Amino acid sequence: MACFHRLALRYTTLLLSFMTILLLFTQNSPLVESDDPFDDLIFQPTCSCRTCVMGFLDDDWFIYRYNPTIPALLNRKNSKLHKNTYKWWRGLQPSRLRVNYTEVVDQLFSLFPDEDHYSDAGPDRCRTCAVVGNSANLLRSNYGPLIDYHDIVIRINKGPTQGFEKDVGTKTTHRILYPESAVDLENSTHLVLFPFKIRDMQWLISTFTTRHITRTYIRVKSSIIANENKVMILHPEFIKYAYDKWMQNHGRYPSTGFITVLLALHICDQVNVFGFGASSTGTWHHYFDKTRTHFKGGPHGGDFENVTLHKLQHRNKITMYKGF
Numbered sequence: 001m002a003c004f005h006r007l008a009l010r011y012t013t014l015l016l017s018f019m020t021i022l023l024l025f026t027q028n029s030p031l032v033e034s035d036d037p038f039d040d041l042i043f044q045p046t047c048s049c050r051t052c053v054m055g056f057l058d059d060d061w062f063i064y065r066y067n068p069t070i071p072a073l074l075n076r077k078n079s080k081l082h083k084n085t086y087k088w089w090r091g092l093q094p095s096r097l098r099v100n101y102t103e104v105v106d107q108l109f110s111l112f113p114d115e116d117h118y119s120d121a122g123p124d125r126c127r128t129c130a131v132v133g134n135s136a137n138l139l140r141s142n143y144g145p146l147i148d149y150h151d152i153v154i155r156i157n158k159g160p161t162q163g164f165e166k167d168v169g170t171k172t173t174h175r176i177l178y179p180e181s182a183v184d185l186e187n188s189t190h191l192v193l194f195p196f197k198i199r200d201m202q203w204l205i206s207t208f209t210t211r212h213i214t215r216t217y218i219r220v221k222s223s224i225i226a227n228e229n230k231v232m233i234l235h236p237e238f239i240k241y242a243y244d245k246w247m248q249n250h251g252r253y254p255s256t257g258f259i260t261v262l263l264a265l266h267i268c269d270q271v272n273v274f275g276f277g278a279s280s281t282g283t284w285h286h287y288f289d290k291t292r293t294h295f296k297g298g299p300h301g302g303d304f305e306n307v308t309l310h311k312l313q314h315r316n317k318i319t320m321y322k323g324f
């Protein structure tokens with residue numbers, strides 16, 4: 001704009017024609033190569049998709065919240081927790097059991113892949129992700145082929161594909177689970193544990209080894225079928241980040257669905273969201289059963305999550321498919 005003013009002043013005396021101003025506007029447009037190195041930084045594509053999560057870094061609202069240095073998935077090397085994260089995390093679903101976190105992490109990565117997952121972002125990558133929630137608005141949506149077209153398809157908890165292929169697709173590259181929502185997985189699917197407590201990590205170890213853990217705060221499956229070489233674990237630091245930065249500490253902790261969308265924003269270049277929200281008739285239940293789901297109830301700040309997801313959509317960071 002400063003440049004525009006300077007040039008505009010110089011030109012007004014000469015020739016204040018509509019065409020000149022139009023031309024100057026074109027030169028200042030972000031779509032045209034600019035000589036200003038700062039502009040180059042802002043408008044450099046960060047991925048090779050048509051739009052990128054990290055696309056235009058000129059969005060203060062997004063930049064304030066989005067921290068690409070927060071680890072999304074746990075490994076041995078990044079496993080150390082900040083003291084206050086540890087304290088907060090241990091308070092989410094408290095238990096009197098005394099457990100040594102370091103030892104649990106050690107056991108986890110002697111069983112499961114100890115990798116630096118998805119650290120391959122760059123201008124040549126275009127990873128598209130579909131986050132598939134469990135809302136009844138998927139029924140009669142015919143989204144199946146569209147969902148399957150994504151590189152990564154993340155499903156949440158029990159959300160099945162069998163019998164619902166037309167509306168939800170057939171592909172599941174990742175399934176978000178915790179002990180209380182556990183189901184069997186296909187061999188090609190990544191199990192992604194969301195640990196809301198240290199017991200969840202112990203349960204994961206137990207299901208692939210001794211199978212001795214049969215309860216958390218309720219009775220849980222002591223074993224599941226899943227590919228042990230594809231297990232991933234959400235970083236507890238990421239849950240705290242979702243709560244502090246994205247929820248602005250509304251509710252007690254963020255919902256699984258909300259964290260999953262944020263996870264996708266961190267490991268994907270383009271994020272499309274399906275099966276969130278109410279159905280067209282205003283009911284809140286799963287597409288696969290009649291279980292009522294909560295919007296404002298429970299420990300999660302449903303209103304705030306909803307507003308934040310809509311803001312992400314408005315800023316072209318996600319696209320929400322509303323279904324039927």
Ligand SMILES: *[C@@H]1O[C@H](CO)[C@@H](O)[C@H](O)[C@H]1NC(C)=O
Pocket residue numbers: 100101102103
């Ligand atoms: C947890 O275990 C590690 C390794 O076995 C040990 O060095 C550490 O002192 C233990 N921490 C606590 C609080 O017991």
Ligand SMILES: *[C@@H]1O[C@H](CO)[C@@H](O)[C@H](O)[C@H]1NC(C)=O
Pocket residue numbers: 187227229
């Ligand atoms: C599952 O995939 C792994 C490779 O990740 C393979 O070693 C294993 O045999 C497969 N198991 C089944 C039941 O197909």
Ligand SMILES: *[C@@H]1O[C@H](CO)[C@@H](O)[C@H](O)[C@H]1NC(C)=O
Pocket residue numbers: 278295306307310
């Ligand atoms: C979610 O937020 C959007 C936009 O702010 C609003 O239009 C919609 O009614 C909200 N949904 C619910 C269930 O409150």
